[in-house]
Amino acid sequence: MTEKPIPPVDPWTKPYWDAAREHKLLLQFCPRCSKHIFYPRRYCPDCNSDQLEWVESAGVGKVYAFTVVRNNAPSAFIGDIPYVVAVVRLDEGVQMMTNIVDCDLDLVQSGMPVEVVFEKLTDEITLPKFRPVSDQAGRS
Numbered sequence: 237m238t239e240k241p242i243p244p245v246d247p248w249t250k251p252y253w254d255a256a257r258e259h260k261l262l263l264q265f266c267p268r269c270s271k272h273i274f275y276p277r278r279y280c281p282d283c284n285s286d287q288l289e290w291v292e293s294a295g296v297g298k299v300y301a302f303t304v305v306r307n308n309a310p311s312a313f314i315g316d317i318p319y320v321v322a323v324v325r326l327d328e329g330v331q332m333m334t335n336i337v338d339c340d341l342d343l344v345q346s347g348m349p350v351e352v353v354f355e356k357l358t359d360e361i362t363l364p365k366f367r368p369v370s371d372q373a374g375r376s
C-alpha cells in the first residue's frame with residue numbers, strides 16, 4: 237500500500253502548517269482589500285499585494301458541497317472508505333477542500349454547521365478537518 241501524499245511546505249505556506257501543528261487554523265488577510273485569503277499564496281489574488289497578514293480563523297463554517305467516497309481505485313485512501321470530501325465555507329468567507337469527520341456520513345448535508353478539528357499526519361503535517369458543531373449528524 238502506498239503512503240498518503242504529504243502536502244509540500246513552501247516558504248509562504250510554512251506559517252499555515254506550523255500553526256496547524258498547534259491546532260490553530262490560519263488564514264491570510266489582505267489589508268488593502270479587507271479580505272481573507274485561502275489557500276496560502278505569495279500575492280493577493282485580487283490586488284496582487286505581497287503585504288499579506290496571517291490571522292487566526294474562528295474555525296467554524298458550513299458545508300458548502302460534499303460527496304461521500306464509497307469506492308475508489310486502489311490508493312493510500314482505500315482504507316478510509318467510506319469518507320466525506322467536502323468544500324467548507326468558513327465564516328471568514330473563504331472555502332476549503334477538506335474532510336468531514338466524526339459523524340454519521342448519511343447525515344452530512346449542505347449548510348450543516350461545522351467546526352475545525354486537527355488530524356496529525358506526520359511530525360511536520362497536521363491536517364485541518366471538520367466535524368458537526370453540535371450534536372447533529374449522530375454525534376453526541
Ligand SMILES: [Zn+2]
Binds near residue numbers: 285
Ligand atoms: Zn488585496
